[in-house]
Amino acid sequence: xxxxxxxxxxxxxxxxxxxxxxxxYDTSDPSYGLFWYKQPSSGEMIFLIYQGSxxxxxxxEGRYSLNFQKARKSANLVISASxxxxxxxxxxxxxxxxxxxxxxxxxxxxxxxxIP
Amino acid sequence: GAGVSQSPSNxxxxxxxxxxxxxxxxxxxxxxxxxxxxxxxxxEFLIYxxxxxAPDKSGLPSDRFSAERTxxxxxTLTIQRTQQEDSAVYLCASSYWTASSGNTIYFGEGSWxxxx
Numbered sequence: 001x002x003x004x005x006x007x008x009x010x011x012x013x014x015x016x017x018x019x020x021x022x023x024x025y026d027t028s029d030p031s032y033g034l035f036w037y038k039q040p041s042s043g044e045m046i047f048l049i050y051q052g053s054x055x056x057x058x059x060x061e062g063r064y065s066l067n068f069q070k071a072r073k074s075a076n077l078v079i080s081a082s083x084x085x086x087x088x089x090x091x092x093x094x095x096x097x098x099x100x101x102x103x104x105x106x107x108x109x110x111x112x113x114x115i116p
Numbered sequence: 117g118a119g120v121s122q123s124p125s126n127x128x129x130x131x132x133x134x135x136x137x138x139x140x141x142x143x144x145x146x147x148x149x150x151x152x153x154x155x156x157x158x159x160e161f162l163i164y165x166x167x168x169x170a171p172d173k174s175g176l177p178s179d180r181f182s183a184e185r186t187x188x189x190x191x192t193l194t195i196q197r198t199q200q201e202d203s204a205v206y207l208c209a210s211s212y213w214t215a216s217s218g219n220t221i222y223f224g225e226g227s228w229x230x231x232x
Contacts, residue, residue, distance in 0.1 A: 035220065043205060045159075045223035091158065103172060104149065104209075104221055106159040 003027065004092055004107035011112050013082045020067070021077040021110045023092030033095040034075040035104070036066065040088040048090075051075060079112075087114045118142075120224035122208050128230045129198055137193045137227045141210030148191050149209040149221060150183055159207065165191060198231045205229070 005024045013019035025034065036048040051059045051066045059066040067076040079086055092107040121140040129135050141148050150162040161175035165185040176182070180198075185191040195202055205228050211221040 037223075044225055045207065045209070047220050047222065050220055093159075103161060103164055103174075105161055106151075108158040 003105050004094055006090075006092055006107040006110050008110045009108075011110055013079075013086075013112065013114055015084060015114055015116050016081055018078060018080045019082055019112065021079070021090050021092075021112065023075045023077065023107060025073050025075065025092070025094045027073075027094065027096055029096050031097065034066070034068070035093040035095070036064070036075075036077045037091045037093060037106075038086075038088045039091065039109070040085075045091075049077070082114045084114050084116060087112060120208055120210050120222055122206075122224035122227050124227055125225065126228045126230075128232060131199060131231055132197055134194065134196045135198055135229060137195075137206050137208075137229070139191045139193070139208030139210075139224060141188070141191070141208070142212075142222060144188075145210035145212045145222075146188050147211045147221070148185055149211075150191070150193050151207045151209065152177075152204045153207060153226070154204045162193070162206075195229075198229075200231045203229055203231045 003026050007022055032053045034051045038046045038048055049059050049061045049064045049066050051068045058068050063080045065078045067078055089109045089111050091109045093104050095104045120142055123138045146167045148165045151159040152162055153159050163176055163183045164172040180196045183193045205226040207223055207226045209221040209223045
């Protein structure tokens, strides 16, 4: 079963505008972590932001913020003031840790294009 | 080292040959992951090592794939009798828990494998 869903295969945003990339997840574990990574065309995976399931406040890192809605099991990434360099693939990921299971799994990704 | 190091960065091999891909994690990182990313696709979990515990091999696609890790150091991913469908980028990542970033995983630049 799909554990991480990113329903937007491709997104466009005007430079300097804000954009929201959707991510929903599925887990029965009360303890988990959520991540967002950026992958530019060069192929490297760049860590952007982390949210723990018990964190009370939404995570923020510079222009990135994570809109965490636990009851809805969503962890959307908001990028404010988009820049041309933000054009890349964006992956949502979830870490589940159990006694015999510890894995980070990734969603299928969203391709973001920033238009000048 | 400063980051996760992978070698070779590029490998072209003939169908049926064996290949070895190497990953040197960030010093002090206890966890190590291997992922496969086919062109234009998301990240597919392959295997996870945590310290001296038994690895989570649940993502290995067939018995042609195997991986080893000695303690908390270098890991080797071996693909035997390569097939064209094995062509992909193989990404290695390592992690260590911190209160602010959870088990953020840091990626190497990947090993690009082409089977001809």
